[in-house]
Amino acid sequence: MxxxxxxxxxxxxxxxxxxxxxxxxxxxxxxxxxxxxxxxxxxxxxxxxxGPLTGWAASDSTYINMGTDVVLLEVDDEAWRLMPETWPYPRGTVWGRVIRNLTQAGAKVIAIDIQFDAPETKSEYLHEFAEKIKSDDLRQLIPRHGDKMLAEAIREAKSYNTEVVLAAKVATEPNRQPPQYIAEPHEEIMKAEPETGLINDQMDDDGFSRRYAIFSEMSHQPGRAYLTLGVKAVKSFLDIPDTTVPRFDPANHIWNYGDLRIKAYGNSNTFMVNYYGPASGYKLQTEEDYPAWGTFPRYSLAYVIDTEDIDLRDPMEDIDWMSQFLPGQIPKWIQAIEDPGERQEMMEIMGISGEFDVTKTPFYNKIVVIGVAVEVLHDVKSTPFYNYLGVQQLTPGMETHANAIQTMIHDNYLNVVGxxxxxxxxxxxxxxxxxxxxxxxxxxxxxxxxxxxxxxxxxxxxxxxxxxxxxxxxxxxxxxxxxxxxxxxxxxxxxxxxxxxxxxxxxxxxxxxxxxxxxxxxxxxxxxxxxxxxxxxIEQKDKKFLKSTFGQYISPDLIDKMFENKQEPKLGGETGVHTAFFSDIQSFSSFTEVLEPEKMVNLMNEYLTEMTNVLLSRNGTLDKYIGDAIVAFYGAPVPVEDHEYQACMTALEMKDQLEILREKWRSEGDWPEIVYNMQHRIGLSSG
Structure with missing residues (x-):
């Protein structure tokens, strides 16, 4: 103690x-x-x-074998090039058809990361034009309103137990009362009672997407949770009842929602997304022909809409790709196989021989996330994989939902300390x-x-x-x-x-x-x-004190040693084996007789200074001057192992230094002859 x-x-x-x-x-x-x-x-x-958990760059197959529950359906460059319609795509003939095709292909949840909060512009124009036409025959040629067609497709999907989740946002208008409101899909679409989920961005201070919101609240409705798109998709996938609401466990930082146990980020309504990899469709621009990362299975919107009754812009790529995953349809490219045996074999491989097997489609029992991946629409995010392999790679916004969804379904949350x-x-x-x-x-x-x-x-x-x-x-x-x-x-x-x-x-x-x-x-x-x-x-302060106090008597090296050893000089000295040093000028009284006082002082100052420098350079400790005599010792206050040797070398070097001084004085020609012949005596004693 x-x-x-x-x-x-x-x-x-x-x-x-x-x-x-x-x-x-x-x-x-x-x-x-x-x-x-x-x-x-x-x-x-x-x-x-x-590194990535899935895709070809994953270091092992742990998660690849586990499989993902999310499939991406992208408005990508291929869709931009091949789709028979231009952006924004018609809601009835494109999005309604996509929902029907995915429903028939066995998708369990279709989450669309595209807002339909305003009426379809093209349909509105045609509707106004139809009201001005008097001929019933001409009026019948005008297509039905796209919002109504989309609503019908949603109802049809629900009848087959495929849930459709549409995008909504918490919007703010300062001049509105209350200023916040939920920007839901257009009222005509909402008549089909689809699920809706918020897609408001959850950004960190540096603009990156690392966390995902479970829900949001409006300032005038505290306590009412509006679930996000990803959570709504998981809710439908896991069949969580509509009456279930998220409950927070502050002791464990857990949001309980049905069977979900979501690890919250602190006390917030967000969680850290365990990103499974970089953008699924991104491809490294290198000499090696690497494939796209493939974090999640992804398909172009152009292929999902490509059935026998739809013609893509490029006839060479119009192969009725989606027909292979729909009951009762055989793609044209399979029909074109002349050999019956090869045709039958291909049909069996594609799962369309005999009775249709929906379980063999890539969309069966999956959450299909639909969104834009083409750069021109700028719906991209920076994620933790932004600088993967030193290449800056933006991720389509739809994939932030996909990663959050897969994190929740796999229960693969990150354990954050604190x-x-x-x-x-x-x-x-x-x-x-x-x-x-x-x-x-x-x-x-x-x-x-x-x-x-x-x-x-x-x-x-x-x-x-x-x-x-x-x-x-x-x-x-x-x-x-x-x-x-x-x-x-x-x-x-x-x-x-x-x-x-x-x-x-x-x-x-x-x-x-x-x-x-x-x-x-x-x-x-x-x-x-x-x-x-x-x-x-502190060292500089202490060294300065030691040097100012003892610098005239002890060499700088010894002062440093005293400081390093935290050794202070003791009153009364120290007992031990040391070497005593004494020197004086031979016949010093003769010098005082021939030199004027001022000249004598100058001579002695120069002599004692040079001799003292030699003494200190050999780790000697100056004790005092007695007239022309120098009294010193070695081995104290700081021990010097070879003090006898150092004392002897001091005597020899002083002899040499005196010779140098004599030559200097002779060259000056300003001194009497006795100065040019100055000799000194040195005595040493160890014990």
Whole structure:
């Protein structure tokens, strides 16, 4: 106990600096100073540490074998080029047909990430024109209103137990009362009673999409939850009753919704999306012909609408692709196979021989997310995979819903230490402070045990160790850093031949742990630098005092040793084996007889200065001057192992230095002959 008290008494300043460092870093963390860097380190763990869970770039087949429940139906470049209609596509003849085709192909949920909140413009024009036509025959040639046709398709889908979820938004108009409202699909479409889900963006401070909202509330309706598109899709997929509402468990930071246990981001109504990979349709522009990432199965809208009665713009690509997945239809390209045996074999492969087998379609029992992926419409997001493999890759907005949906269905949530990484001002996490405290104290104790340079090396090792742990727990493999470092330095051929050893398996469901990286590392650096700076300032102050006090008597090297050893000169001296030194000028009284007082002072100043410099350079300690005599000793107050040798070398070097002085005085020609022949006597005694 006494030893502990003594330790704290001696180290209290360093500990105080460390505690201040911990407080400062914690406050900076609290007010979001590290948030952007923390989010980038979070992205780094996706792109550089773990990689995709699905698609051809996945490091193993864990999630590929598990399969995904989401299929993407994209308005992509192919659709832009091949669709018989131009954008915006007619709701009845395009979107209504898409819903019918997917329903017949066995889709369980169709989630459309496109808003239909206003009446279809083209149909409105035609409706106004029809009212002006008097001829019934001409009026019958005008197509029906697209909104009504879309509503009919939704009703038909519901009759086959396929749920359609349409996009809605929380909109704000300052001059409206109340200013907030839900921008739902047009009232004609809503007559079919489709599910609706919000698609409002959930952005972090740097504009990236990492979290997904479970629901939103309007300011004038607190407590009423409007579910988002992804949650509504999962609700329909899992058959969660309409009467079920999300309930928050603050103790465990869990949103309970039916069978779902959604891990909340702090106390918010959002959760961290466990992104399964980069944009499904993105393709690297390299010399190697890599396929698109394929995070989720994806199909072009042009192919899903391509049945026998629809003609795409390019006849060469009009193969009635969707017909193979619809009952009672045989695509033209299969009919064109002349050999009956080959035709029958192809029909069996495609699952359309004999009775139609809906379970063999790629849409069977899936959530089909429909949205735009063509760049011209600018519905793209930055996700954690934005900089994957060093290439900037934007993700279609529809895929943020897809990743959120798959995260919920797989129950594959990220375990965030303290339940959140950023925006801590009103939801502070003491677990973060504990990590900061532990790492900062380790840095202090390392610095206390060794010199600052060695401690600096150890602090770097501490940072690397923490970095390795943070990355390792994200992939549930604490050897990740060792494997990746070895793979980086060893020859590529050796690494490829031993891939199973160097590769890291993908983390299993809910085994990824997200630990704050930047603030804890900052605490290590701030603690180290603050303590080193304090020591430097104190050392300079103490050295300045020692040199100003003893600089005329002790060499700079010995002063440094005294400081390093924290040794202070003692009154009365020290007992020990030392070497005494004495010197004086031979026949000194003769000099005083021939030299004027001023000349005598100048001569002695120059002589004593040069001799003292030699003495100090050999680690001697000047005791005093007695007229022309120099009294000194070696081995005190700082021990000098070879003090006898140093004393002897001092005597020899003083002899040489006196010769130099004599030559100098002779060249000046301003001194009497006795000065040119000056001799001195030196005595040494060890004991």
């Amino acid at each position: 006494d030893a502990l008290k003594r330790y704290f008494h001696e180290k209290w300043i360093g500990l105080a600096i460390t505690l201040v460092s911990i407080f400062v870093v914690s406050m900076l963390h609290l007010f979001g100073f590290f948030d952007v860097l923390e989010l980038k380190s979070y992205d780094y763990r996706f792109t550089e540490v773990r 339940s959140r990484l950023t925006n801590l001002l009103f939801d502070f996490q003491w677990s973060h402070v504990l990590i900061i405290l532990i790492l900062a104290l380790i840095a202090f104790f390392l610095l206390d045990m060794v010199n600052p340079i060695t401690a600096g090396v150890l602090v770097i090792i501490e940072i690397l160790f923490y970095y390795a742990v943070v990355c390792g727990v994200f992939v549930d493999d604490l050897t990740w850093f060792i494997k990746s470092t070895m793979a980086a330095v060893l020859p590529d051929t050796f690494v490829k031949n031993n891939y199973s050893f160097f590769s890291t398996a993908l983390p299993t469901i809910q085994s990824s742990l997200v630990v704050p990286m930047i603030a804890p590392i900052a605490s290590i650096l701030v603690t180290y630098l603050a303590n080193v700076l304090y020591r430097f300032l």
